[in-house]
Amino acid sequence: MNVAETIKEKKHREFLSTNTDFEVRSLDTMCVNESELKHPVWHNLKYLAMGILFGIILVKSEVISWFRIQEMFRLQSFHMYGVIGSAVIVGIISVWLIKKFKIKTMYGEAIEFVPKKFNKGNIYGGLIFGFGWAMTGACPGPLFAQIGTGASVIFITLLSAIAGTWVYGYLREKLPH
Amino acid sequence: MNFMEWVQQPWPWYVAGPLIGLIVPVLLIIGNKSFGVSSSLRHICAACLPAKIPFFKYDWKKEIWNLFFVTGIVIGAFVAFQFLNNQQPVAINGTLVNDLDKYGINNLKGLVPTELFNWASLFSIKGIILIVVGGFLVGFGTRYAGGCTSGHAIMGLSNLQFPSLVATISFMVGGFIVANLLIPVILKM
Numbered sequence: 182m183n184v185a186e187t188i189k190e191k192k193h194r195e196f197l198s199t200n201t202d203f204e205v206r207s208l209d210t211m212c213v214n215e216s217e218l219k220h221p222v223w224h225n226l227k228y229l230a231m232g233i234l235f236g237i238i239l240v241k242s243e244v245i246s247w248f249r250i251q252e253m254f255r256l257q258s259f260h261m262y263g264v265i266g267s268a269v270i271v272g273i274i275s276v277w278l279i280k281k282f283k284i285k286t287m288y289g290e291a292i293e294f295v296p297k298k299f300n301k302g303n304i305y306g307g308l309i310f311g312f313g314w315a316m317t318g319a320c321p322g323p324l325f326a327q328i329g330t331g332a333s334v335i336f337i338t339l340l341s342a343i344a345g346t347w348v349y350g351y352l353r354e355k356l357p358h
Numbered sequence: 359m360n361f362m363e364w365v366q367q368p369w370p371w372y373v374a375g376p377l378i379g380l381i382v383p384v385l386l387i388i389g390n391k392s393f394g395v396s397s398s399l400r401h402i403c404a405a406c407l408p409a410k411i412p413f414f415k416y417d418w419k420k421e422i423w424n425l426f427f428v429t430g431i432v433i434g435a436f437v438a439f440q441f442l443n444n445q446q447p448v449a450i451n452g453t454l455v456n457d458l459d460k461y462g463i464n465n466l467k468g469l470v471p472t473e474l475f476n477w478a479s480l481f482s483i484k485g486i487i488l489i490v491v492g493g494f495l496v497g498f499g500t501r502y503a504g505g506c507t508s509g510h511a512i513m514g515l516s517n518l519q520f521p522s523l524v525a526t527i528s529f530m531v532g533g534f535i536v537a538n539l540l541i542p543v544i545l546k547m
Contacts, residue, residue, distance in 0.1 A: 228385075243448055310506065312492075338489050345499070
């Protein structure tokens with residue numbers, strides 16, 4: 182390992198411990214950006230491309246189907262359990278490999294994993310989301326996908342989900358965590 | 359069977375699941391991003407209506423990758439549904455087909471039942487519960503839980519996070535309750 186790399190890693194660690202914006206985010210969201218590198222906006226097109234792939238997979242595997250979700254919650258098919266289960270297994274192996282071989286990003290940054298702290302919201306919020314999942318047949322990713330398939334009224338569901346997120350933010354201090 | 363016919367078939371779980379799992383390392387390697395979708399809803403709030411709420415006061419522009427990602431989902435779903443689709447009804451369990459038929463739901467061609475999810479049904483109690491209330495619970499619940507199916511069930515479990523396991527079990531319990539006890543009541547409305 183050369184010295185330049187260690188300095189880069191040390192700086193990255195300092196960034197993670199002093200960046201207050203990150204501290205706020207790490208409490209609340211899994212889907213965060215651990216990179217402090219600044220790139221031109223067009224670099225985001227690679228995430229657009231990944232989103233397109235994800236959208237195609239969601240449609241082709243029918244996991245965004247309201248019918249498949251009902252089937253899953255009625256234990257009438259293995260399909261959804263197979264999709265989520267095999268995705269998790271591949272994910273576990275990938276994360277394990279990244280940690281074991283200290284695989285870096287394509288920009289040479291160390292890949293960061295932020296541990297989640299347990300709070301009661303994991304249970305209460307989880308149950309509430311489960312209620313909504315069974316009703317709409319969609320979690321947030323599939324909401325976007327259903328709109329893409331032309332189910333235009335799902336745009337209302339999406340607006341309602343944004344409103345739900347906003348109301349959570351508004352009531353946050355009063356809710357048990 | 360030619361290539362297009364093959365592509366247009368629904369993909370089995372053992373193809374789709376591992377592909378979804380691979381999104382986790384790819385997002386990490388191309389830019390240190392943790393897979394997750396529900397945060398995009400928070401970024402939209404932060405961008406459009408932060409209203410001085412501390413929860414929405416952060417640099418959402420730093421997370422703009424997540425908005426590109428969800429825009430991609432819309433485009434990808436459009437492409438798959440328009441061009442990679444054989445227009446066959448979804449092959450769900452026969453018991454469910456019969457159950458839904460009793461409630462007048464028999465168009466299995468789309469991804470959502472068109473009898474329930476259409477603009478006119480916004481004027482019925484059934485439609486308001488499924489479309490508006492359901493959506494609200496998804497947005498409120500995922501943020502309260504700190505993530506959704508992608509952020510907790512896939513990314514969180516991939517990183518062996520205990521809170522994600524608790525959240526995933528809670529998602530499933532909530533879904534079992536509503537799908538088995540409440541949906542039959544709602545459909546009767």
